[in-house]
Amino acid sequence: MPRTPGQRAGLSREAVLAAAKTVFAERGLPGLSMRSVAGELGVAPNALYSHVADKDALVDALLDDQLAALAPPSPDADPVAGLRAVMLATFDLLGRHADLVPLYLARQGARGPHARALGAAMVVLLARLGVDEAASARVVRALIVSTLGFAALAAADAPLGNAELRADLEATLDWIVRGAAA
Amino acid sequence: MPRTPGQRAGLSREAVLAAAKTVFAERGLPGLSMRSVAGELGVAPNALYSHVADKDALVDALLDDQLAALAPPSPDADPVAGLRAVMLATFDLLGRHADLVPLYLARQGARGPHARALGAAMVVLLARLGVDEAASARVVRALIVSTLGFAALAAADAPLGNAELRADLEATLDWIVRGAAA
DNA sequence: CCAGCGTACTGGACAGTGTACAGTTCGTCC
DNA sequence: GGACGAACTGTACACTGTCCAGTACGCTGG
Numbered sequence: 001m002p003r004t005p006g007q008r009a010g011l012s013r014e015a016v017l018a019a020a021k022t023v024f025a026e027r028g029l030p031g032l033s034m035r036s037v038a039g040e041l042g043v044a045p046n047a048l049y050s051h052v053a054d055k056d057a058l059v060d061a062l063l064d065d066q067l068a069a070l071a072p073p074s075p076d077a078d079p080v081a082g083l084r085a086v087m088l089a090t091f092d093l094l095g096r097h098a099d100l101v102p103l104y105l106a107r108q109g110a111r112g113p114h115a116r117a118l119g120a121a122m123v124v125l126l127a128r129l130g131v132d133e134a135a136s137a138r139v140v141r142a143l144i145v146s147t148l149g150f151a152a153l154a155a156a157d158a159p160l161g162n163a164e165l166r167a168d169l170e171a172t173l174d175w176i177v178r179g180a181a182a
Numbered sequence: 183m184p185r186t187p188g189q190r191a192g193l194s195r196e197a198v199l200a201a202a203k204t205v206f207a208e209r210g211l212p213g214l215s216m217r218s219v220a221g222e223l224g225v226a227p228n229a230l231y232s233h234v235a236d237k238d239a240l241v242d243a244l245l246d247d248q249l250a251a252l253a254p255p256s257p258d259a260d261p262v263a264g265l266r267a268v269m270l271a272t273f274d275l276l277g278r279h280a281d282l283v284p285l286y287l288a289r290q291g292a293r294g295p296h297a298r299a300l301g302a303a304m305v306v307l308l309a310r311l312g313v314d315e316a317a318s319a320r321v322v323r324a325l326i327v328s329t330l331g332f333a334a335l336a337a338a339d340a341p342l343g344n345a346e347l348r349a350d351l352e353a354t355l356d357w358i359v360r361g362a363a364a
Numbered sequence: 365c366c367a368g369c370g371t372a373c374t375g376g377a378c379a380g381t382g383t384a385c386a387g388t389t390c391g392t393c394c
Numbered sequence: 395g396g397a398c399g400a401a402c403t404g405t406a407c408a409c410t411g412t413c414c415a416g417t418a419c420g421c422t423g424g
């Protein structure tokens with residue numbers, strides 16, 4: 001989206017993030033460079049650095065933003081079903097954005113506001129299963145780790161089909177929840 | 183290790199891999215480039231391509247090579263203890279090579295010969311717990327995914343200490359094994 | 365012993381990357 | 395209206411993985 005020169009671009013952190021989302025959606029992670037995002041905005045690559053500290057910071061923002069598509073489980077639903085539903089929804093979401101998965105595991109990306117909200121909702125459900133607050137952090141981590149891990153496995157175009165790994169995850173989630181509740 | 187010019191370097195796939203190991207040990211993953219490996223061997227960067235297809239292929243080899251340090255569990259030991267021991271040893275190994283963890287999850291790296299051997303030993307132990315062969319593949323995947331996932335979490339210099347995450351992993355492994363054996 | 369062949373290797377280059385530095389242009393506030 | 399600070403540009407650096415063309419060497423058949 002090039003501008004007529006001589007005018008301000010009027011960028012902002014949000015605009016940069018939005019452009020990054022567009023570029024990522026259209027060209028995937030390999031196509032996401034500072035230059036491509038800047039090009040999308042019709043702006044010099046360096047201009048982004050007025051609104052974003054790093055490429056890393058931009059990617060972190062992008063990661064948390066993806067989680068906005070996930071609806072937190074209702075506190076009133078059946079806890080076991082609710083937990084399974086969020087994690088499977090997460091798995092499905094990551095299946096659509098395969099190359100992001102390693103990033104979630106390697107970075108602070110899983111610590112943004114959206115991620116926090118999901119975690120808090122999970123703690124509520126676990127409490128209704130009799131898991132006290134001290135232990136629930138551990139269980140949440142176990143659930144998330146399994147979900148991200150299986151998503152990563154599914155992303156690596158493994159010989160195992162996506163459906164098989166989804167079923168694996170479902171079984172694993174049950175083992176963890178059941179084990180933790182005992 | 184520069185050579186006196188005019189002589190053959192006498193490279194080989196193994197020599198390249200060894201140099202890559204050295205560079206990685208000294209400078210970590212960011213310092214591992216085709217140029218740095220070539221420099222280590224006193225050779226032009228392109229020379230490596232006579233022995234290695236890609237940087238990806240080289241990294242894959244490096245990944246599996248790291249697993250050589252892991253002793254497969256004895257088939258005669260207590261199955262639960264044996265499984266726990268391998269996975270915790272893996273966690274500890276990965277803790278020492280933090281930046282590799284995302285790669286293990288994202289690539290075929292966990293499918294090399296060493297990885298296979300470990301997987302096979304785990305299947306044997308699971309059989310002694312009454313897990314039939316069809317189901318054991320799923321359990322092995324669950325155990326590996328949890329281990330790699332927690333290692334990744336520990337690698338991301340999280341606020342949670344390494345010891346805490348190791349304990350989390352230990353509990354998770356137990357839940358999975360117990361759940362699968364039931 | 366020597367010609368020839370194939371492989372190992374070099375030099376140079378290309379197309380990218382993230383990002384720093386210096387300078388210009390603009391909107392805003394006193 | 396003039397100064398200030400932020401936004402933005404142009405240019406550049408130091409890298410990256412990898413390709414192409416050429417050279418020099420070791421080994422093998424005659």
